[in-house]
Amino acid sequence: METPVTQIANPLPRTAGTGGSVLVDRCQVCGSPDLRSILFIGYLPPVNTMSPIGSRPDEQPAYPAEMLHCPRCTLVQLGLVVDPSIIFPPHYAYTSGTTRILRDNFAQLYAEVMERFPLTPTDLVVDVGSNDGTLLGNFHRRGHRVCGVEPTHACRIALAAGIPTLNAFFSRESARAVKAEHGAATVVTACNVFAHIEDVHGVVEGILDLLGDDGLFISESHYLAPLVETLQYDTIYHEHLRYYSLTSLKYLLEMHGLEVIHARPIPTHGGSIRVYAARRGTRPVSPDVARILAEEAVALTPERFSEFKRRVSQSKLDLMALLRDVRKDGARVYAVGAPSRASTLVNYVGLDDAIIDCVLEIAGSYKIGKYMPGTLIPVLDEAKLFEDQPEYALLLSWHIGEELAGKLRQLGYRGKLIVPLPTPRILA
């Protein structure tokens, strides 16, 4: 039976295809116009717009990054939605399989599903935003039926590995196409989809179209609680439209007749939350749900958001002070890693090519040979770190700082490491 479209009061106009942006003057989940500012970190350049080294700086767009809180449904969201064609240019080539922590996470997801909700080989698992097939590979290798939906070229890697993948944006149309070919899904997964896609209600409706009556929906989203706790303001950029708690995700899912039956914080992306949902009343609800909701009621209050704002600006002052002291002695500072979040940190703190000599990326990265967005800091091959042995290396991927520090030491870097957040500090 087809699920009826839930009427969402007062939806925002779409930016897709306009080449512009839309001001968020009402909540993207519940439609409330009462949105409260948590933090404004200034105007940010699009993270994937990087000019070649040697080019003169020309006119570039920049978009305001304000974090807003909706007291009605508790969603935290960015105050501006930018046309996805600006945010996700065609050469955008992120693949999950290249990150160990993501590979491990999806292997663990498989084990957790099989322990809590054992599947048979005939059960169909559909992954929304399936990327290079890293998640589905775990199910595929054990003989379950799988299908991915992925709009980017990453789907070619999945197809080459024998994982059926529809090369399309996820929508009610693509959901119907998958169902027509493979039947209803026992499990639908969506990892880092709810924060990125403009029409979040359309995504949930598409998932419901696809999901069997007693099916299981599993989502993973970057989690607001550790974001606030460990000052991950650098995850604020225009790809991330929304910053979820279990409370706000529950509100969204309940609007569509889904019930949260289990949830668990997981370590990916500096702290995420994995949420299991099913059609209301079809499965028992684990006590973890009430426990996490109670924790959030204490940790995600307007008072905590004010404190977050104060701590963010203090961390900026502290990092500048640390770099001032280091540079006074003429030491070189090379930054390591240019993920999207590095662009927010660099632009918010105000780092430039006189403070940071360069940013280093692993050989093969398409960012090498370009400037960091909004600056003239060159992105160069990581080999330079081991050849030059600068006195300091600033870890811009600080959320995986331990793994990164170990790797740099192993490869022979002998200088000192600077961790920029949550408290700027120098590791011996």
Ligand SMILES: [Zn+2]
């Ligand atoms: Zn709301």
